[in-house]
Amino acid sequence: MSAGTLYDKVWDLHRVAQLPGGSTQLFIGLHLIHEVTSPQAFAALKDLGLRVRLPERTVATVDHIVPTTSQARPFADPLAEEMLATLERNCSDYGIPLHGLGSGRQGIVHVIAPELGLTQPGMTVACGDSHTSTHGAFGAIAFGIGTSQVRDVLASQSLSMGKLKVRRIWVEGQLQPGVYAKDLVLHIIRVLGVKGGVGYAYEFAGPAIDALAMEERMTLCNMAIEGGARCGYVNPDAVTFAYLEGRPYAPKAEGWERAVAWWRGLASGADAVFDDEVRFDAAAIAPTVTWGITPGQGIGVDETVPTLEQTEPDERPLAQEAYRYMDLQPGTPIAGTRVDVCFIGSCTNGRLSDLQAAAAVAKGRHVAPGIKAFVVPGSEQVAAAAVAEGLDRVFREAGFEWREPGCSMCLAMNPDRLEGRQISASSSNRNFKGRQGSASGRTLLMSPAMVAAAAIAGKVCDVRQMINTTP
Amino acid sequence: MTAAMTTSSFPLGPIAAVLGRAVVIAGDDIDTDRIIPARFLKCVTFDGLGEQVFADDRAELSGEHPFDRAELQGASVLVVNRNFGCGSSREHAPQALMRWGIRAVVGESFAEIFYGNCLALGIPCFTASHASVLSLQDQLIADPDQELNLSLATASLEDSRGQLWQLELQAGPQQMLASGQWDATSQLLAHDSELTRTAESLPYINGF
Ligand code: SF4
Numbered sequence: 001m002s003a004g005t006l007y008d009k010v011w012d013l014h015r016v017a018q019l020p021g022g023s024t025q026l027f028i029g030l031h032l033i034h035e036v037t038s039p040q041a042f043a044a045l046k047d048l049g050l051r052v053r054l055p056e057r058t059v060a061t062v063d064h065i066v067p068t069t070s071q072a073r074p075f076a077d078p079l080a081e082e083m084l085a086t087l088e089r090n091c092s093d094y095g096i097p098l099h100g101l102g103s104g105r106q107g108i109v110h111v112i113a114p115e116l117g118l119t120q121p122g123m124t125v126a127c128g129d130s131h132t133s134t135h136g137a138f139g140a141i142a143f144g145i146g147t148s149q150v151r152d153v154l155a156s157q158s159l160s161m162g163k164l165k166v167r168r169i170w171v172e173g174q175l176q177p178g179v180y181a182k183d184l185v186l187h188i189i190r191v192l193g194v195k196g197g198v199g200y201a202y203e204f205a206g207p208a209i210d211a212l213a214m215e216e217r218m219t220l221c222n223m224a225i226e227g228g229a230r231c232g233y234v235n236p237d238a239v240t241f242a243y244l245e246g247r248p249y250a251p252k253a254e255g256w257e258r259a260v261a262w263w264r265g266l267a268s269g270a271d272a273v274f275d276d277e278v279r280f281d282a283a284a285i286a287p288t289v290t291w292g293i294t295p296g297q298g299i300g301v302d303e304t305v306p307t308l309e310q311t312e313p314d315e316r317p318l319a320q321e322a323y324r325y326m327d328l329q330p331g332t333p334i335a336g337t338r339v340d341v342c343f344i345g346s347c348t349n350g351r352l353s354d355l356q357a358a359a360a361v362a363k364g365r366h367v368a369p370g371i372k373a374f375v376v377p378g379s380e381q382v383a384a385a386a387v388a389e390g391l392d393r394v395f396r397e398a399g400f401e402w403r404e405p406g407c408s409m410c411l412a413m414n415p416d417r418l419e420g421r422q423i424s425a426s427s428s429n430r431n432f433k434g435r436q437g438s439a440s441g442r443t444l445l446m447s448p449a450m451v452a453a454a455a456i457a458g459k460v461c462d463v464r465q466m467i468n469t470t471p
Numbered sequence: 472m473t474a475a476m477t478t479s480s481f482p483l484g485p486i487a488a489v490l491g492r493a494v495v496i497a498g499d500d501i502d503t504d505r506i507i508p509a510r511f512l513k514c515v516t517f518d519g520l521g522e523q524v525f526a527d528d529r530a531e532l533s534g535e536h537p538f539d540r541a542e543l544q545g546a547s548v549l550v551v552n553r554n555f556g557c558g559s560s561r562e563h564a565p566q567a568l569m570r571w572g573i574r575a576v577v578g579e580s581f582a583e584i585f586y587g588n589c590l591a592l593g594i595p596c597f598t599a600s601h602a603s604v605l606s607l608q609d610q611l612i613a614d615p616d617q618e619l620n621l622s623l624a625t626a627s628l629e630d631s632r633g634q635l636w637q638l639e640l641q642a643g644p645q646q647m648l649a650s651g652q653w654d655a656t657s658q659l660l661a662h663d664s665e666l667t668r669t670a671e672s673l674p675y676i677n678g679f
Contacts, residue, residue: 013672013673014669014673015669016662016665016666016669017662017665019655019658019659020646020647020650020652020658021642021643021644021646021647021650021652022642022643022646023643025658025659025662025665025666027666027669027670027673029673029675029676036512036561037560037561037562039514039515039516040515040516040517040562043515043516048656050656050660053666054670064512065513077513079513079514080513082515083513083514083515086515120675122674122675123675128560128562129559129560130558130559130560130584132560143584144559144560144584145560145584145587146560146561146562146565146584146587146588146591147561147562147563147566147588148562148588148591148592148654148655149587149588149591149655151656152655152656152659155656155659155660156656156659156660156663156666157666157670158659158662158666159655159659160655160658160659162643194500194554194557195500195553195554195557195580195582198554198580198582198583199583228554228557228582228583230583230584251675251678251679255678255679256679258674258679259674259675259679262674262679294500294502294557314499317498317499318498318499318500321498411504411509411559412509412510413509413510413512413513430502430504430558430559432502432504432505432558433504433505433527434504434505434508434527435504435509437509437510439508439527439530439531
């Protein structure tokens with residue numbers, strides 16, 4: 001059993017009571033809500049005649065359904081309009097702060113909470129969205145919950161939880177140029193599998209992790225859930241504190257010094273005990289691309305689609321389903337696969353450094369004929385910062401569309417979607433069948449720089465070759 | 472579909488057993504996007520999700536999907552393979568299954584959030600070994616008319632031939648379902664003074 005890890009310490013600090021059935025009542029320090037998984041929770045609260053226990057510990061934004069072309073109200077889609085209006089009404093009825101469209105602070109929930117300084121080390125963070133694991137990048141214990149649990153957090157500021165085991169994922173070495181946190185996490189999931197993390201929290205540590213900037217750590221923790229781990233985290237360090245200092249909700253003045261001291265003490269100690277440990281070498285990782293229908297079906301861009309013989313026996317049925325659905329032949333190189341749509345955005349890779357990496361590839365080049373390529377900043381703040389640097393112009397000149405912030409084609413609840421059998425190069429996190437809005441649409445996951453490279457070439461290609469050559 | 476039609480038989484109170492026929496959905500890693508595609512999340516109530524469960528898979532199989540087969544209508548047990556319900560945290564997935572008629576799930580393993588979401592609705596998720604799930608599925612496909620009896624107390628499934636299948640049900644959920652306390656809200660509200668104490672002890676709640 002784990003001991004002395006950040007996970008153990010944060011868990012112990014937030015324990016409220018032992019519940020019948022053996023689970024623990026855990027206090028939730030930060031609750032994030034959005035328009036998709038909250039309306040039924042508020043309806044249940046009303047039915048039960050309950051109030052919101054600590055409205056100031058819940059923060060709302062809109063992201064999943066918002067259009068990214070025109071955000072003028074009312075939305076063209078009446079259902080989307082109804083969802084947004086419902087959230088606005090619920091927030092005003094219960095006194096919950098809402099960072100709405102045009103506030104300057106709206107965006108994907110997992111982008112705005114960190115950039116506002118809401119997410120801090122040592123917190124428990126819950127949100128009705130599985131990618132809540134993102135916030136673990138700060139040394140928070142953050143996990144996705146269902147709508148009944150959203151109701152529970154609203155009503156009681158706590159959840160009934162079972163404790164997870166802790167697996168340390170130790171990453172040696174350094175990522176090579178052109179290889180990003182996205183490639184690292186796709187590689188980890190490829191090796192450990194999409195269910196390898198079930199029952200675990202993942203602690204990411206080691207020299208390669210220490211060297212990651214906060215936005216890269218967010219990308220990494222964001223996809224812990226795709227590896228089955230409900231939460232993933234990185235111990236807070238100087239990089240974390242430098243990111244947080246001065247943000248709107250970060251502690252100020254003497255509070256800041258005390259906070260940093262407290263945060264430091266939460267990191268897993270040298271004597272921490274883990275339930276399991278797995279090691280990786282960052283230097284050996286290539287830009288990674290998924291070829292199949294789960295995020296675990298990834299390969300290096302210089303590899304070939306695995307054959308059945310190269311696939312573990314119990315993974316073979318899924319591989320066969322993936323060959324059929326993706327229409328990719330085992331044994332053929334993934335590089336050169338033609339794409340139709342290129343999407344840069346999402347809570348995995350819609351932050352400023354992601355757009356910078358993609359823009360560096362796009363600059364001075366042009367999207368291949370017939371390719372639809374678009375960039376959706378993760379938040380209004382990301383959009384403003386990118387515009388201030390002229391990234392929107394770089395993208396537009398290269399033939400990319402520049403959109404308004406939101407989840408967009410990550411899950412295609414808004415008008416951004418694949419058509420028919422189209423195949424996308426996408427910087428998002430899920431390549432499930434039908435994920436991007438067409439029941440037969442296909443998704444290749446990769447880093448934003450790799451998406452930009454695919455847009456330029458019209459096919460999957462190794463971004464390292466574009467980084468090393470001038471256009 | 473009216474609310475009255477659908478809500479009357481939803482799980483309520485202590486659950487001792489789940490009775491009925493079973494539907495088999497074969498395959499590992501069936502994700503929540505397949506159980507309920509994202510476009511159906513555009514709703515402010517869960518009513519009506521039952522008709523949309525597995526929508527894309529059903530359209531692809533035009534009438535041949537287990538959830539459309541005439542002989543499987545009214546089934547209440549779902550038998551699946553590994554890592555069922557992975558992906559999104561959307562409670563719309565178990566809600567859609569429940570509104571179609573599912574009251575219990577048997578499988579080799581489940582994604583955690585999905586498992587918890589089912590529990591919050593009063594739907595037990597039983598596990599069994601790889602081999603016994605496969606042979607149970609084979610048997611149910613061969614003879615879909617069997618009336619099953621899933622007992623929560625013994626975590627076992629009895630088929631209509633009298634054969635007993637040993638399953639597993641985690642002790643916590645078992646106790647919560649059997650006692651009718653699977654809906655956590657009231658339990659959580661019972662410890663309000665402890666909750667206040669916990670909040671007071673946390674530096675970040677109190678400005679450090
Ligand atoms: S960007 Fe995608 S994964 Fe992230 S919160 Fe939005 S829909 Fe979910």
